[in-house]
Amino acid sequence: MPQFTEIDRLGPSHSPREGARVTNFLLHTQEGNGTAESLAAYLNNPANGVSYHYTLRDAVVVRVVPEELAAWSVLSANPFTVNLCFAGSRVAWSRQQWLAIDGDLRIAAFLAVRSAHRHGYSTEVIEPDYYVGEGISDHKYVTRALGIGSHTDVGPNFPWDVFAAHVASFAGGTEPTAIDLRAAASPWLGARRTDGELSTPDGVGRFAEFEHGYVYWHPDTDAHAVPTAIMDKYAELDWETGPLGYPTAEHSELPDPRGSGPGLAQTFQGGIVYRRAAQPGYWVHGAIGARWAAAGYENGELGWPASDETAHDDGVYQSFEFGRIYWVPEQIVALRNSGDPDTPLPRPA
Structure with a gap:
């Protein structure tokens, strides 16, 4: 599988599919110089009236619209299509310019096959001269084959032969699991150490070990990567069988102006x-x-956590960098360290 980073920047620029079955994955050009993230930011403004499910550039994939919803890409073809835009690309590109981003072509092919497997449509590549059918094509297919609109991207020099070969390489293999997909989108995990996937004690979830972390999957939470730095606490609390349960999101880096480097939260x-x-x-x-x-x-005002919760009389408290929070049934008090006695921290309005 290709290595890429997949980022969620889900916004409001979408519509319901109204029960339509997805039958096509379509490629688009930006006609601009944006990055995957800057283009996603533009798409997330509904006033601009356009969106794609994915933007892609330099092995960064940004998910703008979930595939379960329709993006605003191809007019009346929106309800039955999934759409990807190559950020920074143009219809006027030469074949050589397209081949210079062959890594992104391969990622787009992988995403197209992943989508086809997910929705049950064909992985056939429909290239010029077009015909109407299920499969993977571009915006010009909508214009020429379906008679909708007037767009001509991805342009006459797109290397359909190279792209189709990438699609065939992915379509001919075993369908990747959710853990495989998360690992492919998280290259920081490094080399895989687990041969396949291991079952969790509940018999429902699965996990796999990598050089710099783990990926856990459960049908209620999907697959998420946990870095080694977080795994220490996760293991201390008995992994997914303990009070934390399964991860529900990817980790975030938090800037720490009082420390030596970014912190982590998951x-x-x-x-x-x-x-x-x-x-x-x-x-x-x-x-x-x-x-x-x-x-x-x-x-x-309390700063970073400095302990887990500690039992105290009829309740518990937790220490923070600049104070504590106490909880007893029906009452909670936050105190900032300020000498003797500590200062109660007023609750924000």
């Missing part, structure tokens, strides 16, 4: 693990987590 079914650079990871959840969020998370 959301699980049972809360969030925060790990400041060069510090242990801590679990934040429940009422204390909500109160910390109301105070501004790690950038607020």
Whole structure:
């Protein structure tokens, strides 16, 4: 599988498919010089009236519209198509210019086959001269074969022979699993160490080990990569069988103006693990987590977590960089360290 980074920048520029079955994956050019992310930002403004499911450039894939919804790409063909735009590309490109981004052509082919497998349509590549059918083509197919609109991208010099070979290489193999797809979108994981996938104790989920982390999958949460720095706390809390459960999102890097480098945070079914650079990871959840969020998370007056929750009398407390949050049934108090006595931290309006 090709190595690429897949980023979610899901926005409001979409419509329901109204029950239509997806039958085609279509390629587009931008006619501009954007990156995958800058083009996604433009598409996420509904006033611009255009969107694609994916933008792609330099092995970065940005998901703008979920495939379950229709993007605003090809007029009345929107309900039955999935659309990808090569950011920074132009109809006027020569064959040599297209071949210079062969890595992105291969990624686009992989995404097209992945989509075809997901929705059950053909992986046949429909190139000029076009015919009406299920498969993978471009915007000009919509114009010439379907008689909708007037666009001619991806242009006359697109290397259909090279692209079709990439599609064939992916279509002829075993359909990748959700863990395979997440690993392909997360090259920072490094080399795979697990031969295949291992079942979790509940008999439902699966996981695989990599050089710099793990990928966990469950039907309720999908597949998410957990870096080694977060895995330390995850393992301490008994992995997915413990109170954290399965990961529900990819990890985020958090800038730390008071530290030596970025921190990490990752959301699980049972809360969030925060790990400041060069510090242990801590679990934040429940009422204390909500109160910390109301105070501004790690950038607020309490700063970063400095412990897990600790039992105290009839309740619990959790230490933070600049104070503590106490919880007892029916009451929660946040205190900022300021001498003796500590100062209660007022709840934001």
